Amino acid sequence: xxxxxxxxxSRNTIKRVPKRGHYDRxxxxxxxxxxxxxxxxxxxxxxxxxxxxxxGRDGDTIYLHGATTSRLIQQGQSGIRMCITVTHLDGIVLxxxxxxxxxxxxxxxxxxxASLVPDEKKEAALLIISEQxxxxxxxxxxxxxxxxxxxxxxxxxQIEEASAKIRxxxxxxxxxxxxxxxxxxxxxxxxGYGEPVPDDVLTAGIPVPESVKRVKxxxxx
Amino acid sequence: xxxxxxxxxSRNTIKRVPKRGHYDRxxxxxxxxxxxxxxxxxxxxxxxxxxxxxxGRDGDTIYLHGATTSRLIQQGQSGIRMCITVTHLDGIVLxxxxxxxxxxxxxxxxxxxASLVPDEKKEAALLIISEQxxxxxxxxxxxxxxxxxxxxxxxxxQIEEASAKIRxxxxxxxxxxxxxxxxxxxxxxxxGYGEPVPDDVLTAGIPVPESVKRVKxxxxx
Numbered sequence: 001x002x003x004x005x006x007x008x009x010s011r012n013t014i015k016r017v018p019k020r021g022h023y024d025r026x027x028x029x030x031x032x033x034x035x036x037x038x039x040x041x042x043x044x045x046x047x048x049x050x051x052x053x054x055x056g057r058d059g060d061t062i063y064l065h066g067a068t069t070s071r072l073i074q075q076g077q078s079g080i081r082m083c084i085t086v087t088h089l090d091g092i093v094l095x096x097x098x099x100x101x102x103x104x105x106x107x108x109x110x111x112x113x114a115s116l117v118p119d120e121k122k123e124a125a126l127l128i129i130s131e132q133x134x135x136x137x138x139x140x141x142x143x144x145x146x147x148x149x150x151x152x153x154x155x156x157x158q159i160e161e162a163s164a165k166i167r168x169x170x171x172x173x174x175x176x177x178x179x180x181x182x183x184x185x186x187x188x189x190x191x192g193y194g195e196p197v198p199d200d201v202l203t204a205g206i207p208v209p210e211s212v213k214r215v216k217x218x219x220x221x
Numbered sequence: 222x223x224x225x226x227x228x229x230x231s232r233n234t235i236k237r238v239p240k241r242g243h244y245d246r247x248x249x250x251x252x253x254x255x256x257x258x259x260x261x262x263x264x265x266x267x268x269x270x271x272x273x274x275x276x277g278r279d280g281d282t283i284y285l286h287g288a289t290t291s292r293l294i295q296q297g298q299s300g301i302r303m304c305i306t307v308t309h310l311d312g313i314v315l316x317x318x319x320x321x322x323x324x325x326x327x328x329x330x331x332x333x334x335a336s337l338v339p340d341e342k343k344e345a346a347l348l349i350i351s352e353q354x355x356x357x358x359x360x361x362x363x364x365x366x367x368x369x370x371x372x373x374x375x376x377x378x379q380i381e382e383a384s385a386k387i388r389x390x391x392x393x394x395x396x397x398x399x400x401x402x403x404x405x406x407x408x409x410x411x412x413g414y415g416e417p418v419p420d421d422v423l424t425a426g427i428p429v430p431e432s433v434k435r436v437k438x439x440x441x442x
Contacts, residue, residue, distance in 0.1 A: 037308065048304045111268060181427055183430045211315075
């Protein structure tokens with residue numbers, strides 16, 4: 001179902017291997033919702049900056065938070081053009097030829113501008129970021145007080161244009177190379193959670209919370 | 222040992238939590254050498270682009286490759302300012318308070334410009350990228366022919382300024398929050414390799430190569 005496509009233009013159209021390009025919200029949102037770390041691009045005084053930061057998505061809005069004094073918050077609220085990229089690396093594709101080596105990946109590239117979330121909506125936006133990182137954790141935590149909310153700013157970035165690029169599957173070699181005695185295939189790359197590590201000074205008897213129990217820990221099968 | 226620092230200025234100095242900032246090559250190179258996926262920032266016609274791509278490091282040079290016609294190759298060789306960011310996410314830090322939640326991570330942010338690698342040095346640069354992705358694979362592969370080399374371009378990005386930012390360890394809560402009955406600690410995030418998946422049409426009897434055997438597969442203990 002390819003519904004609700006983002007508009008296409010020279011900025012967001014995938015030119016290299018066009019079949020890997022996607023412009024529909026369903027595909028792009030699935031990539032965004034599978035992660036919580038974005039790389040955000042802004043330009044300041046002729047120098048691009050690429051800043052790794054957590055995010056939360058609500059519809060076409062991406063929320064980014066930070067200290068009120070941080071570069072991203074200061075610059076982003078001025079309405080400058082931004083680019084937000086989220087990438088999941090799924091594997092190294094080993095072809096018989098060096099040339100046809102590749103990666104399996106899912107990436108989403110978003111273009112737009114941001115504005116500062118007003119004070120009365122800040123806590124709701126922070127909740128969205130928190131839920132994206134670890135669902136249910138917000139409700140387990142001591143919620144922010146007025147001073148803490150004041151120290152934090154949130155940007156609301158509106159997705160104006162976007163594209164996704166996805167590669168899956170095995171290698172594609174030149175016809176004459178298939179006869180070579182060279183191993184070919186995919187070396188999968190997996191990201192997951194390790195066993196939770198309690199704080200050194202955790203009060204005895206406090207169990208691992210539901211938010212943590214809900215995520216799959218590696219090796220649990 | 223804090224030797225060979227990159228110069229510091231307003232662009233690369235870590236202002237938020239300065240103790241997490243590092244400017245020495247040893248620390249920055251260790252972060253770069255632990256990965257092979259970078260997010261590269263360039264600005265074109267007033268719009269920043271953040272492009273995920275593989276890289277290889279040789280000293281202060283970062284090699285990036287791509288189709289000769291790609292935006293990154295085309296723009297990068299013109300000498301525009303670039304930013305290359307490499308991020309490793311190590312864990313979600315769960316504090317008792319929502320405000321003190323954090324991430325454990327290692328990131329390196331590099332500023333500089335790039336130039337096109339001349340034809341006679343292209344294969345050596347591609348080898349460096351290949352070795353960064355999977356050591357030893359290049360020597361196992363059918364090497365690039367003249368046509369393949371021509372279709373690929375390589376940028377040599379020179380690190381002019383750089384910084385690393387690292388957070389490790391458990392949560393740091395407000396003194397009065399330690400008495401709360403809320404679990405706190407770190408949920409580690411781990412990236413690793415899955416079992417290699419042979420190409421569907423792999424000739425029978427070709428064993429998994431040394432390059433793949435050398436990397437640790439998850440669950441092997």
